[in-house]
Amino acid sequence: MGEFDLIRRCFSFHAGAAPGVLRSVGDDCAVLEAGPLAVSTDTLVAGVHFPPEAPAEWIAERAVRVCTSDLAAMAAEPLAATLALSLTPEAFEQGWAERFAGGLRPALERAGLRLVGGDTTRGSVSITLTVMGRCEKPVSRDGARPGHRIGVTGALGGARAALVRPDLSRSREHPFNRRYWQPPFRLEFARRLAGRVSAMLDISDGLLADLGHILAASRVGATLDGSKIPMQDNLPASQALEWALTGGDDYELCFTCPPAQMADIEALACELDVPVTWIGDIVAGQGLHVTGFDLASMDIKGFEHFG
Amino acid sequence: MGEFDLIRRCFSFHAGAAPGVLRSVGDDCAVLEAGPLAVSTDTLVAGVHFPPEAPAEWIAERAVRVCTSDLAAMAAEPLAATLALSLTPEAFEQGWAERFAGGLRPALERAGLRLVGGDTTRGSVSITLTVMGRCEKPVSRDGARPGHRIGVTGALGGARAALVRPDLSRSREHPFNRRYWQPPFRLEFARRLAGRVSAMLDISDGLLADLGHILAASRVGATLDGSKIPMQDNLPASQALEWALTGGDDYELCFTCPPAQMADIEALACELDVPVTWIGDIVAGQGLHVTGFDLASMDIKGFEHFG
Structure with a gap:
């Protein structure tokens, strides 16, 4: 052939x-x-x-x-x-x-x-x-402003768990494998967020690394509540938050919006059965802080192929 | 980095x-x-x-x-x-x-x-x-009809010569190297052919193989005049016609047109300084014949990566 x-x-x-x-x-x-x-x-x-x-x-x-x-x-x-x-x-x-x-x-x-x-x-x-x-209304990364809320879809860290302990003998339906091999389509939800959100991207390199792109493009900082980060079920307790913050490959959405849009977004999330969690706020200045978590203890640059 | x-x-x-x-x-x-x-x-x-x-x-x-x-x-x-x-x-x-x-x-x-x-x-x-x-007026491969003329731009076979005897120590300006490393841009000429030609493609796999795509898509045959095929200067005489017919990588254009368009196309070629040669005719039925050349003596399927 x-x-x-x-x-x-x-x-x-x-x-x-x-x-x-x-x-x-x-x-x-x-x-x-x-x-x-x-x-x-x-x-x-x-x-x-x-x-x-x-x-x-x-x-x-x-x-x-x-x-x-x-x-x-x-x-x-x-x-x-x-x-x-x-x-x-x-x-x-x-x-x-x-x-x-x-x-x-x-x-x-x-x-x-x-x-x-x-x-x-x-x-x-x-x-x-x-x-x-x-793409009639492209949502870029540079519109986040101090006071805007930060939301994410789904739960994070599962794809990292699938990579740390790869087990192809498991079914693709195993929750960790599923996160890695079948990351979610968030297309309709994302399209209907256009006009409501000020910045958006997908989490490919890890929440902190990707949120960092929004902060850099928008020239703002952020504070996240470590207790609010949505984590995949059944991650090892000692690593769950780190994997949720830095594990890539989850392909959930991270977005920012003015507080006035939150109710509409929550209604949309409910209608389309997309889990949304509010995890923090955009602030003036630079930097990314996570309450209850020491960022200095890990590499938050995310995945770089030539790093 | x-x-x-x-x-x-x-x-x-x-x-x-x-x-x-x-x-x-x-x-x-x-x-x-x-x-x-x-x-x-x-x-x-x-x-x-x-x-x-x-x-x-x-x-x-x-x-x-x-x-x-x-x-x-x-x-x-x-x-x-x-x-x-x-x-x-x-x-x-x-x-x-x-x-x-x-x-x-x-x-x-x-x-x-x-x-x-x-x-x-x-x-x-x-x-x-x-x-x-x-692409306001796409030119496809399926419009060639019996009686249409077949034209090609430039000269063929030079890129094959560069591949058969690769010599990177030569300047890129050497004619064979130039054919391979700097195939021509035919953009403006091609755009202005839209509406005048009935089928067109670029010669990547060899004239016969690529013209074969036009014939298949248009469900017609063709007769080429072996003495009219434009050949790169200074090809080895024993292989010149074969390389011009089957050597790929020249990235010249091959097109078909009703005879009534020939004069306009020639004037355009002259205006834009693009060499054009009429090499044959589209005929009813199937098959590709080259006068003065035995096609059975070579592989005319062109370059297939998994062949």
């Missing part, structure tokens, strides 16, 4: 036009009818971002969810994706692409993304997804 | 808004103001698509030109790009990213592309560029 066969057999499931997609797989480019369009690219490398021995279907689903999370963080509506897939000849021979495609398609469709193009190459196993979404 | 420093130092040169770019590097997504948008993704892997020992600046420029060529083939106007860059720790330590960025920026700007986002990861050296361009 050659490259063109591979594309035809595994990755042409969204060939043909669709609303917003004028041309799809099979030409030099896809053509989108877009308006304001949010675009984000993420790469997942075997052995760096996921265990190489993990099932290809799991890897595909996680890739889609991780990448889509950036669209949620901008309050965008998913439209289309391109896939750059590098495979070793061995993985190729062993049907890795077929299994990957088997996980990719339902995840893309769940996300609302159509696969409109890409590239398949020979190389070490690596996945680069570029996702695009309509 | 960590990942965020790397992005800041090397790849933030197009941060900030610009016409058509509402948000750029530094948020969860870039946001484009797009209309109909052509999107294409290409991956270049060290040791597969380029010699790993080649200068990083050369690799960057080639990546931009190769990827931009897909936009030209759709008659799109370049707008923005994202970069997914994987680097080994050794390449990172040796300043590879800085040298790569040094070649990337001028090439992007020459192409009319702004770098609006991406991802940097640790892994074997690999570059994935996703390019986006405005």
Whole structure:
């Protein structure tokens, strides 16, 4: 099977036009009818971002969810994706692409993304997804102001627990594995936050590191209440708060808003069944403080690939 | 230097808004103001698509030109790009990213592309560029009809010559190296062909393989005049025609048009100083014939990564 066969057999499931997609797989480019369009690219490398021995279907689903999370963080509506897939000849021979495609398609469709193009190459196993979404009201990172409240969705620290004690023999439904392999889609909630929140992002590197990006972009500081941080159930007690504060890969949303918006946001969270916790406040000046927790005792820079 | 420093130092040169770019590097997504948008993704892997020992600046420029060529083939106007860059720790330590960025920026700007986002990861050296361009009148591959003429830009076979006898000690200005490392931008010519041509693509896998895509998509055949194929100067005589017909990586345009458009296209080629050669005709039925050349004597499937 050659490259063109591979594309035809595994990755042409969204060939043909669709609303917003004028041309799809099979030409030099896809053509989108877009308006304001949010675009984000993420790469997942075997052995760096996921265990190489993990099932290809799991890897595909996680890739889609991780990448889509950036669209949620901008309050965008998913439209289309391109896939750059590098495979070793061995993985190729062993049907890795077929299994990957088997996980990719339902995840893309769940996300609302159509696969409109890409590239398949020979190389070490690596996945680069570029996702695009309509984005009438982008929510950026620079709008947090002193007095604004800080909220997060879901519970934190579970993905770190899955990484610290990886156990692929467990079902993907195990709560820690699920946090890592199937991070949540927060798309609708995020879109409906647009206009209500002053800054938003997704928690990929850890709450403190990512909140730090909002603080830097907005030129403000923050105080968090250590007793309010929502923690994944059943984390080891001695590490639960640290993992919730610094563990990455949870892909929950962190956002800020004027206090007047809190009631609306809580009602929306209730309507869409998205857990929201208010964890602290934006303050004037610089710095990030967590009551009841000594930040100096750990590395809060988050995950840096070349650090 | 960590990942965020790397992005800041090397790849933030197009941060900030610009016409058509509402948000750029530094948020969860870039946001484009797009209309109909052509999107294409290409991956270049060290040791597969380029010699790993080649200068990083050369690799960057080639990546931009190769990827931009897909936009030209759709008659799109370049707008923005994202970069997914994987680097080994050794390449990172040796300043590879800085040298790569040094070649990337001028090439992007020459192409009319702004770098609006991406991802940097640790892994074997690999570059994935996703390019986006405005595309009011996309030119697809399925419009060729019997009686239409077949044209190509430039001269073919030079990039193959550079690959068969790689010599990085030569200047990049050597004609063969130049064909491989600095394939032409045909953007303006291609845009102005929109509405005049019935099908178009760029020659990445070889003239016969790529023209085969047009024939398949349009459900037609073709006859080429072997004596008309434009060949790079100074190819070895015994291989010149084969390399021109099957050598990939030239990134010239191949297009079809009704005969009534030929004079306009020739005038445009003259105005923009783009060499155009008429090499044959679209015919009813299937198959691709080259007068004066035995196709059975070679592999015309083109380059397939898993073939």
